[in-house]
Amino acid sequence: MEDLLKAQETQLKVILEGKRQFSIPLYQRRYSWKQKEWQSFWTAVRRQYDLVLQGGESLKRPTHFFGSLVVHPISDQLSGLSAFNVIDGQQRLTTTYAFLVALRDLWNDPEDKERIHESYLVNKWEKGDGRYKLLPGAHDRSDLKALVDGSADQATGAIGSAYKWLTNQLELMRAELGTIDFNALELAVVTRLEVVDVTTDANDNAHRIFQTLNSTGRGLSQVDLLRNHFFMLLPTRADDAYESHWAPMESSLGSWIDLFLWVETVSRGEGREVVPRDRVYAQWQEDLAEIEYDEEAVYAYVERLARSAKAYKQVVNPDDVEDAQVRLRLARLTEWGSNVYHPVALQVMSRLQDGQIEADDAARSLLYLESFMVRRMLVGTPTNNLNRTFTTTAGQMASRTGNAFADELRKSLSSSGKYWPNDTELIAGIAVEPFYKTQRATQRQFILRRLEEALPGKEKPDWLAADFSLEHVMPQNPTAAWIKVLEGSGEDDPSIAHQELIHVLGNITLTSENSVLSDHPLERKQQILETSVLKLNKEIQQTESWDRSTIDARGRKLAELAVQVWPAPLDTTDAAEGDWRTILNGVLQFLPEGEWSTLEDLAELTEVELRTLRDYLTTSSVAGRERVLRADGTIDTTLPWVSSNLAGYKSLLVAQGVIEDSTVEIAPQSQRVAPETLARLASGE
Numbered sequence: 001m002e003d004l005l006k007a008q009e010t011q012l013k014v015i016l017e018g019k020r021q022f023s024i025p026l027y028q029r030r031y032s033w034k035q036k037e038w039q040s041f042w043t044a045v046r047r048q049y050d051l052v053l054q055g056g057e058s059l060k061r062p063t064h065f066f067g068s069l070v071v072h073p074i075s076d077q078l079s080g081l082s083a084f085n086v087i088d089g090q091q092r093l094t095t096t097y098a099f100l101v102a103l104r105d106l107w108n109d110p111e112d113k114e115r116i117h118e119s120y121l122v123n124k125w126e127k128g129d130g131r132y133k134l135l136p137g138a139h140d141r142s143d144l145k146a147l148v149d150g151s152a153d154q155a156t157g158a159i160g161s162a163y164k165w166l167t168n169q170l171e172l173m174r175a176e177l178g179t180i181d182f183n184a185l186e187l188a189v190v191t192r193l194e195v196v197d198v199t200t201d202a203n204d205n206a207h208r209i210f211q212t213l214n215s216t217g218r219g220l221s222q223v224d225l226l227r228n229h230f231f232m233l234l235p236t237r238a239d240d241a242y243e244s245h246w247a248p249m250e251s252s253l254g255s256w257i258d259l260f261l262w263v264e265t266v267s268r269g270e271g272r273e274v275v276p277r278d279r280v281y282a283q284w285q286e287d288l289a290e291i292e293y294d295e296e297a298v299y300a301y302v303e304r305l306a307r308s309a310k311a312y313k314q315v316v317n318p319d320d321v322e323d324a325q326v327r328l329r330l331a332r333l334t335e336w337g338s339n340v341y342h343p344v345a346l347q348v349m350s351r352l353q354d355g356q357i358e359a360d361d362a363a364r365s366l367l368y369l370e371s372f373m374v375r376r377m378l379v380g381t382p383t384n385n386l387n388r389t390f391t392t393t394a395g396q397m398a399s400r401t402g403n404a405f406a407d408e409l410r411k412s413l414s415s416s417g418k419y420w421p422n423d424t425e426l427i428a429g430i431a432v433e434p435f436y437k438t439q440r441a442t443q444r445q446f447i448l449r450r451l452e453e454a455l456p457g458k459e460k461p462d463w464l465a466a467d468f469s470l471e472h473v474m475p476q477n478p479t480a481a482w483i484k485v486l487e488g489s490g491e492d493d494p495s496i497a498h499q500e501l502i503h504v505l506g507n508i509t510l511t512s513e514n515s516v517l518s519d520h521p522l523e524r525k526q527q528i529l530e531t532s533v534l535k536l537n538k539e540i541q542q543t544e545s546w547d548r549s550t551i552d553a554r555g556r557k558l559a560e561l562a563v564q565v566w567p568a569p570l571d572t573t574d575a576a577e578g579d580w581r582t583i584l585n586g587v588l589q590f591l592p593e594g595e596w597s598t599l600e601d602l603a604e605l606t607e608v609e610l611r612t613l614r615d616y617l618t619t620s621s622v623a624g625r626e627r628v629l630r631a632d633g634t635i636d637t638t639l640p641w642v643s644s645n646l647a648g649y650k651s652l653l654v655a656q657g658v659i660e661d662s663t664v665e666i667a668p669q670s671q672r673v674a675p676e677t678l679a680r681l682a683s684g685e
Helices: 012-016 033-052 056-060 089-106 110-121 138-148 158-177 181-190 208-214 222-232 238-266 275-291 293-315 326-337 344-351 359-378 386-398 407-415 423-432 441-454 480-488 494-501 522-529 535-542 548-565 573-578 581-587 601-605 611-620 647-656 675-682
Strands: 005-011 020-023 064-073 082-087 191-199 469-472 508-511
Touching: 005 012, 012 191, 033 056, 033 064, 033 089, 033 181, 033 191, 033 359, 064 089, 082 089, 082 191, 082 522, 089 110, 089 138, 089 181, 089 573, 110 181, 138 158, 138 238, 181 191, 208 407, 208 601, 222 238, 222 293, 222 611, 238 275, 238 386, 238 423, 238 675, 293 326, 293 344, 326 344, 326 359, 326 441, 344 359, 344 407, 359 407, 359 423, 359 548, 386 407, 386 581, 423 548, 441 469, 441 508, 441 522, 441 535, 480 581, 480 675, 494 548, 508 535, 522 535, 535 548, 581 601, 581 611, 581 675, 601 611, 601 675
Parallel strands: 020 082, 064 191
Antiparallel strands: 005 191, 064 082, 469 508
């Protein structure tokens, strides 16, 4: 680092005066400081202002260290103008400019106003953008221009907010003190806030410098880091790539951009499905390493990413999807209220967008995703591995070709170890699982709404017209009358019967009269439900009793309806028992975090020859194969998926907790999966 950069402590006055321009490159993040950072800046200014006013010995006290400013000379300079790109320090530099504008605007003396304006804010004789000493990125540029040009009311962005907050502090200060010595305030900022001025050589690699400065990623999001990385690899096409692809992508996705970059990463498979969200930038660095000096290839990457973003926008906001059935399926998945399915849904919409599959195939694929999640919930399957299941599935589907995507997806989700309940398991689970206690209330309501819509009849409820909520027919707090009903139905212990029945699907309905129904006896609830528009409540209105037999019967009907609404997995029982590949895939997918295995142990488990196993893992991109090591815990560099990218392979092992860092050569034996554990994983335990 020291060889690349020449640093010196200096005053802001030295940096700001003269014919200079500091540009914030397009790839930098927007101005993002908020009140917390403004307050720190203002506190430092006030402290230095007091010292300037005191004068004498006070001025010998230490100045305030304001941080570093790293700039890179721009080779294509305007005549006589020293131009720089700001690599690091744009937030503090921009805040200082906003403050100097506020100082100018509140200073009553016209000559001092003009001096501040011409010394620190503009290059008086330059024209166009060259006139501004600070030139922010595209999103912030109009804000700062409006401030400098005296049109603060038009500065409605983040920099405008900083200006207004700082102006308010100056007004409060004047009200507190009665007057402000503006000359002292100017000196406090431009002579008492010191920075380390770091100017690179014009031939230095600004991209590498940025990477060094931000190697830990502190203060920068994965989006910030990736944006910088891309556009520093596009020395001649950055403006075009930003305006045509990156800016529209960020604008369209908004707050979804962070999640999109992770989803896009894991959905491409080839080991990326295990990349955690905080290592997206690191993964992209590895992906781009081979082409970082090929500007056309990097540009093509940005184009592809922007196209993928358009497909992802439809996943998170289906309103503009052209096909009605696909739009409905996506809307229902959005209503489900979880993001775990996004990696597979992105693949579906990307293939539909590119014409690789038809709309019907996309709609069926999305229905399978919905069914997979709903059926698992209805039988009480834990969700702790669901995220990994979908990323693994996305990895498996990434290499699939052809137009039968839905069939391939159904087959993948039906494989052993993914636990997509069949019809028999679904009906049995609904009978006994405490539906009311499973997952989120919004998802429980979703299931009942879907069942309501599937019941025969032309009328469809307007779910927005009333505030529907979940209701227990037999109440959670049974009155004496309800206990008497259970006793009369032959229950040996009414309290136990109540606990067994209270939360099952057969005893739950939807109503907008929850507070009115309360713990009333059945007859009173039936009177209230007479006005219900839901077909789900018709049977409740008409029944003569509400006990175990009634609840079981209603649960059975709803279960049979659920079988029709949510498609079942393929029957893979015979294949699972006879296909060693299915067993291997399931075991590798669900290896406990940080643990590893060997080809020998896996061959013994699947009862196939080592060579056959190795060939299969080489050609099939099986998720989890990266955790296959030698028996002594060392990396087997003869394996093709290892030797092709050893550095990337080690990064995966670190991300999965197999080794502590990339310098470690041997995984601990304590983390090797015992053969009996492999057997339990193979059996689905």
